[in-house]
Amino acid sequence: ASPKLMEMWNRHGKQNFRLTIGSEDWIMLSDPDDVGTILNHPSELSKPLERNAAMKPFFGNSISSSEGEKWKSTRKLMTPSFHFKTLEKRVEDVNKHCDRLFKILDTFNDKSTINLYTYLRPYMLDILCSTLMGVDSNFLGNINHPYLEASGRTIKIITQNYFSYWRNISKIFELSPQYRVMIKTVKALRDTSATGHYTTTMTICHTLYCIAKYPDIQNRIIEEQRSIFKNNFFKCPTNQDLNDMKYLEAVLKESVRVIPTVTKIGRQLHEDLKFKGFRYAWVAMKATLSNMLRRYEVFPCDPADEPQFAHHSVKEFEYKFIVELSANT
Template identity: 25%
Template sequence: MECQKKYGGLFKMYFGFAPPFLVIVNAKHMEYVLGSTKLLEKSRDYRFLHNWLGKGLLTSGSVKWRKQRKILTPTFHFQILEQFVEIFDEYSGILIKKLETEVGKKSVDIYPYVTLCSLDVICATSMGTKVNAQDKSESEYVNSVKAMSRIIMDRSLSLIKMFDFLYCFTNDYREENHALKVLHGYTKAVIKSRKQELMKASGISDSPSEIEDDLGRKKRKTFIDLLLQYNKDGQPISEEEIREEVDTFMFEGHDTTAGAMTFALYSLSKNPDIQEKVVEELRSIFGDDKDRPVTLSDLQEMKYLEAVIKETLRLYPSVPFYSRDVHEDFEYEGTTVPKGTSLLLFVFGLHRDPDTFPDPERFDPERFSQENLRGRSPYAYVPFSAGPRNCIGQKYAMMEMKSLVSKVLRNYELLEVPGHKLLLSPETILKSLSGFHVQLRKRKF
């Protein structure tokens, strides 16, 4: 942020002996990079994800990415996402019960509660399985996800751990191997189980169909089911490719949404007038019934809450920066950007540009009213990236965030903890080293 203030929206930054990053903090330049069909290669720093995610949608090169994106896009169709609303509501209900023990206390860090709820949701929707993270927060699977998220960030910043030949002598290397054994073992076991269920349901060994429950009703399809059923020109997706995509979905759809939901709840505790507007909208939808399960129609009516979430992602984008590698020279406005350059897209700084967002530190959902959106570049606000490699799960994420945040606000009033300040840190995703402390009070809905 200091460099942005000093040098503007485009500057080079050096990290040790590595080639420099060209840092982009300008909507016009951002549009050129994100809108390009040539600048699709993720930077070398994404290699630290390969042991866990392989070459899934997030980390794959442009050739494989195009193939995988085409396969995966139908799995995020709105009709498929609709069946997940019940899951969002179910696990949000468990969260509400867990938070009851914190009502009336002077301070509670809500992040651990929200992230475990998000982990429950992602396991249920992507794998059709229950890890009961909210009840078993110290489970081996939950701890392995936490360990991998920490190790990936540590490797990108450590002069020793970033080199494979030195990293193999560290404790993190041994911890990563154990975590990967747990994570990959779990995913592979679920894939095998779901495949057997689908085969049994179809009665045809090479053509999996629908899974039915004991009453003959079709069970909701999960991410794994849809990938297992994919078959084009006699070419199904391999089990290893399915594992890569499911693990990618676990990684991208767990911490990112948990962080955004927690930042939203924290921001509402700091802005009681905005919180009350959201509650008024919820009362217009649910009346005085704080227990009625949320529906897709309800989520679609939460216009102001959606603006609140968008403003949260402006100030606190889950992924504060991402990067691309230049694999061939290209000309831009009379300047040659050479092959080998890494482009660092600084989203956090972009979203706090006072020319686009006046008084940028102020939390104001009205920035996303139809009137205020007119004339603003779509590349001035990119929490889900943009262009060809935008986030495939952004509709899923918005539905989950609306469901959880609305459930919390229907049950609890969020109050500010005097003196508590966020200490922002990009640990794979944007987090706060000081936690997210609020006070909870039962709401008379």
């Protein structure tokens, strides 16, 4: 659906436009100020109805599908996990799992190409289990684990549920073989559950793709790593080392801008809203992030100042979007 939306966005002058899908009206937002208005709204937290219908069998009334006070209380419980002081205490755990990953990847030297996603997903799941829950799960040592297989099916089933009207009619859906597959998948997820590894894995995959596509950028990343580690690439990075990776940080954030892991964010409005003088009635509203993030202009700069310029640009970008988008998504 995203390429079609991008095509329509270009056709309508790269601005907000209305889209009618069946009996529903959608307002597709791509203006950064308008997107900021709705994502920072204190009460408009409801996700689109069809999205929640597709996701709730898997995740229940969680942070991704809840609204109102339930969303706020859950978000409040999660916040301490992402404090910098908390993350700093877990660097050793991350380094341990990095060593495990590299030992596996080293076995593929001088061999045919491999699918990095196959190993990055259990690697990220191990990190989340270790840093957030204190459990050494070792999914990386068993890439065919039932949970990994089930979570791999989850995205496919959610997408099919999202775009299928009849699957939202429970009495009919429960008679289908697809329903039995979904129930089996849900059971595996609830027996062993950890969220967040999919989006993080996709972000790493997209970043590696972008780095591989531009060798000059890749070389500059290596130069920065050499300057930090003094050519000792076997050294485990400290928090200070990670903070010194300014160019790598800029590359990561630019990769997220070019290939957003989550390309669209939707809201089901409960009241009328105003955007730049235009009043939108109680309708569904979707923020098209891939469009919004690509509206930025790229300005030339002195190559000697480029690392500093890139870091300054990242800070402006972070203030404008990353902080705002993290508020109510």
